[in-house]
Amino acid sequence: MDFCFCPTTERDLADGIGPARALLDAGSPITLGTDQHAMIDPFEEARALEMDERLATGQRGRFTPDQLVTALTGQHALGWHDAGRIAPGARADLVAVRLDTVRTAGADPTQAILAAGAPDVDTVVVDGRMIVSGGRHVLGDIGGLLHGAIAPLWS
8 A cells, every 4th residue: 555645745734744754664655645735845845754753753863865766756645567677668757957047056966855845846757748948838827827727716
């Protein structure tokens, strides 16, 4: 069974810290989600998973960067066993993160997940199709599009 955590929402709602490390140690895959309740930033969710564990245990390094990336990608929870790796026949789902921004400059690339934020995403490829290039979504101004879709609901 997979468990999905949204640590920033759990933090915002004062729901507490979930037993992510214990579940992972027991063999249950962990998946991270993000929602607009608190923010939409998958990197912050990954950091929050580690930081919550640090608060709960007083220990650093409760999750490795690789474990955080695995939790962040979530393909196992979706049953996509042909994702999460670069290989012939596998899904071409890729994300490239800039390492020269104010958040990531000087970061060890293997630990970029602990420094990067959503604005640092440069390229997103889904099933081999370019969705984001140079930090720009193919649909255009996503913030503006979301605002336009949501604004009528407040009327």
